Each structure stands twice: as C-alpha cells, then as structure tokens.
Amino acid sequence: MVKHLLKCPSCHGYTMKVQCTCGAKTESCRPPKYSPEDKLAVYRRQAKGLG
Numbered sequence: 001m002v003k004h005l006l007k008c009p010s011c012h013g014y015t016m017k018v019q020c021t022c023g024a025k026t027e028s029c030r031p032p033k034y035s036p037e038d039k040l041a042v043y044r045r046q047a048k049g050l051g
C-alpha cells in the first residue's frame with residue numbers, strides 16, 4: 001500500500017501527517033503527471049510557442 005504524501009501550504013514542507021509541525025493543516029499533493037488536463041495544457045503551450 002502506498003502512503004500518500006501531504007503538503008503543507010504554509011511552510012511548503014512535506015509530511016504524512018494531517019497537521020504539519022508548524023501547526024498548519026496539510027493538503028494532499030497530486031503529481032501533475034496524473035492529470036490529463038495538464039498533459040493537454042503542455043501540448044497547447046507547445047503549439048502556441050512553436051506557432
């Protein structure tokens with residue numbers, strides 16, 4: 001089972017706890033490579049940049 005990493009929006013640190021050591025609530029971070037929308041955005045950006 002893969003433990004999912006949580007990211008702290010306050011200090012930008014990574015932890016597996018729901019609350020960071022700085023006291024802020026962490027949020028789940030999803031790698032952008034799993035997002036199909038992001039993939040399309042890359043193609044769109046390339047098309048735009050290359051003309």
Ligand SMILES: [Zn+2]
Binds near residue numbers: 011012023
């Ligand atoms: Zn923090």
